[in-house]
Amino acid sequence: MDDSTPPPAGRQSWAGLRRQAADYGSTWLVLFLAVMLAAQVSLLWGLAAATAAGWSFLTVQRLRRERARADQAKCLVDEQLLQSQKLAALGKLSAGLAHEINNPLAIIRQEAEWLLFLCRQSDPLDMTEAISGLRQILKQVDRSREITTNLLNFARRQQPVIQAVDLNRLVADMVRLVAKEVEQRRISVITQAPPDLPVIKSDGPLLRQVILNLLNNAIQAIEQDGTITVVVQRAEPDAVLIQIKDTGCGISKEHLPHIFDPFFTTKPQGKGTGLGLSICHGIIERLGGTISVASEAGKGSTFTVKLPISLTPKEI
Amino acid sequence: MPTGPTVLLVDDEERFRQNLKKMLTAHGLAVTAVGSGEEALAELARQPYDVMLLDMRMPGLSGLETLAAIKQDYPETEVIVLTGHASVDTAAEIIRLGGFEFLLKPCPLEEIIAKIESAYERSLARKR
Numbered sequence: 001m002d003d004s005t006p007p008p009a010g011r012q013s014w015a016g017l018r019r020q021a022a023d024y025g026s027t028w029l030v031l032f033l034a035v036m037l038a039a040q041v042s043l044l045w046g047l048a049a050a051t052a053a054g055w056s057f058l059t060v061q062r063l064r065r066e067r068a069r070a071d072q073a074k075c076l077v078d079e080q081l082l083q084s085q086k087l088a089a090l091g092k093l094s095a096g097l098a099h100e101i102n103n104p105l106a107i108i109r110q111e112a113e114w115l116l117f118l119c120r121q122s123d124p125l126d127m128t129e130a131i132s133g134l135r136q137i138l139k140q141v142d143r144s145r146e147i148t149t150n151l152l153n154f155a156r157r158q159q160p161v162i163q164a165v166d167l168n169r170l171v172a173d174m175v176r177l178v179a180k181e182v183e184q185r186r187i188s189v190i191t192q193a194p195p196d197l198p199v200i201k202s203d204g205p206l207l208r209q210v211i212l213n214l215l216n217n218a219i220q221a222i223e224q225d226g227t228i229t230v231v232v233q234r235a236e237p238d239a240v241l242i243q244i245k246d247t248g249c250g251i252s253k254e255h256l257p258h259i260f261d262p263f264f265t266t267k268p269q270g271k272g273t274g275l276g277l278s279i280c281h282g283i284i285e286r287l288g289g290t291i292s293v294a295s296e297a298g299k300g301s302t303f304t305v306k307l308p309i310s311l312t313p314k315e316i
Numbered sequence: 317m318p319t320g321p322t323v324l325l326v327d328d329e330e331r332f333r334q335n336l337k338k339m340l341t342a343h344g345l346a347v348t349a350v351g352s353g354e355e356a357l358a359e360l361a362r363q364p365y366d367v368m369l370l371d372m373r374m375p376g377l378s379g380l381e382t383l384a385a386i387k388q389d390y391p392e393t394e395v396i397v398l399t400g401h402a403s404v405d406t407a408a409e410i411i412r413l414g415g416f417e418f419l420l421k422p423c424p425l426e427e428i429i430a431k432i433e434s435a436y437e438r439s440l441a442r443k444r
Contacts, residue, residue, distance in 0.1 A: 095401045099373055102400035103329055106421035110335040113425050117342065136331060266375065 096263025096274065100147050104140035111137045151262075151275060160203035160286055162311050167200060167207075167232050167240060168193040174211040175230065178219060186225045193232040200240055201310045202287050210280045210291075214244045214303050217276065221248025221301060238309050239289075245302040251295040259293055287311055321366035321436035325349040326356040326382065327398065328374045336369070339425055345432065353377025353385075360390050367416075367435045369428070372399035372406070380409060387414040392442060394435035398423070 111133040118125060118133075175189050182189055218228045226247040235241045251259060251266065258264045260281040265274035284291040288308045295301035323340060327333045328351050337349040348365070350356050354376055356368070368386065372379035383395055397410050397418040410418050416435045419428060 095403065099400035102421045103332070106400070106423070107329070107332050107335065109422040109424070110332065110339065114335060114339055117339065121342075 097147070097151065100263060100274070101144055104143045104147075107140045108137050111140075147275070160206060160311065162201050163204060164199045165202045165204045165207060167242065168195070168197055170204060170207060171211060171230055171232055171242065174208060174215055177212060178215050181219060182228070185219065185223065187219060187222050188227050190227060190229045191232075192229065194234070197232060197234060197240065198309055200307060202307060203311070206283045206287065207307075210283050210305065211242065211244075213276045213280050214305075217303075218244055218246035218248060218301075221246050221250070223248070226300075235306060240307050240309060242305040242307070243302055245300065247300045250297040250299050250301055251293070252297045256293065256295060260291070320345055321432060321439070322364075323347045323432060324356060324359060324365040324368045324393075326351075326353065326368065326374075327371040328352060329371070336428070340429070340432075343425075343429055345429075353379070353382030356382055357385055357389075360386065360393065364390065365393050366439045367432050368393050368395045369432070370395050370397050370415075372397055372401075372418075380406075380413065383410065383413045383415055392439060394439045396428075396431050396435055398428075 115130055115133045118129060171191060171193060175191055178189075215228065215230075222228070228247075229243075229245040231241070231243040231245070233241050233243075255264075255266055260277050261274075262278040263274040264278075281291055284305055284307070288311050290306045292304050292306075293301060294304070323345050325333060325337055325340070325347055327336070327349070330351065333349045333351065337347045340347045348359060350359055352374055353370075356370070357377075359365075370379050370382060374382075377385070379397055379399065383397065386393055386395060391414070394416040395414070397415050398421055399406070399418060400421045407418060416438065417431050419431060
């Protein structure tokens with residue numbers, strides 16, 4: 001249809017409208033419509049963004065709540081675990097203590113019962129037997145006292161007294177202390193210590209206790225005829241190592257994981273309380289170091305103590 | 317020659333073992349004392365015993381291991397376990413393995429003798 005042809009009455013062609021729009025200022029209308037459209041689109045985007053933000057916020061909050069709940073549950077489980085570990089350790093300690101104390105008590109009771117029996121039966125009283133019984137009672141009381149003293153030492157939380165320690169001298173002093181016993185048992189002690197070893201900051205008396213304990217264990221493991229090698233050396237930039245190696249009976253594989261447990265002992269009844277190595281372990285930990293053992297049954301053991309050159313005390 | 321029960325005493329604590337043997341013998345019992353589970357099994361292989369007094373915590377074969385081995389090979393021997401400490405679990409294990417009774421150290425001699433007599437009676441009843 002020709003644009004110039006007038007449309008029928010009551011109907012308007014697109015071209016007519018365009019003309020009309022042009023007449024009424026079509027630019028403003030188009031602009032207005034465009035602005036409205038843009039506003040609508042922005043509004044929709046805004047709504048979508050706000051919904052997404054709100055959703056994200058709620059999700060984050062929910063996740064935080066779940067995380068807090070999980071953390072709380074984990075704390076509770078950790079606490080329960082710690083508590084049960086403490087109880088297990090206490091149970092083990094009590095069982096060991098009961099066993100170690102009840103054995104000497106049983107002997108004391110026997111000796112007293114036997115003395116009573118002798119008093120009732122023998123006339124005159126067999127003094128040799130009576131004196132032997134009384135001596136045994138005293139011996140068993142000392143044994144019990146040693147157990148309780150060691151247990152107290154084990155449990156005591158003693159802050160180390162930090163001082164300059166010449167390890168070479170300390171080790172030589174302790175070797176000198178066992179010299180007589182090793183000589184009697186025909187055990188030779190070889191000490192390897194570099195003269196330029198730095199003076200360390202540690203607790204001398206506590207270290208002496210550990211070294212002496214390890215030397216005594218080595219002697220008991222050898223019994224007769226063997227060699228103990230004590231090596232002191234620098235390790236890493238800030239540590240020193242003390243190794244005490246013996247050619248004794250060694251420790252079996254099944255005993256090795258328990259060697260530092262309180263009351264664990266492979267010595268015959270009455271010969272060891274099973275507290276020595278656990279005390280050593282506690283001391284070395286307090287001195288910021290580590291103690292480990294390598295051993296083979298029938299061949300011997302090597303105990304290795306690693307100490308920091310400068311001590312940072314930590315409570316156990 | 318005592319006519320009562322033959323008793324095998326197993327304990328690694330030498331003084332305890334010697335004393336108990338001495339006191340039980342003085343009460344008319346025939347007692348043999350050994351220092352480990354392994355020695356106890358060897359002794360049982362040599363001759364039968366009516367009652368055994370068995371320590372719990374010993375180097376080598378433990379009391380429970382020895383008890384299990386004895387109940388398997390020598391069920392007619394009644395076993396009384398002597399221990400310095402017994403938890404409920406240990407007590408249950410002793411009974412489960414067929415132990416006659418367990419006694420806590422330090423234990424009065426009269427109680428030990430009374431338990432040996434009860435165990436002997438059960439041993440005789442089992443043999444009839």
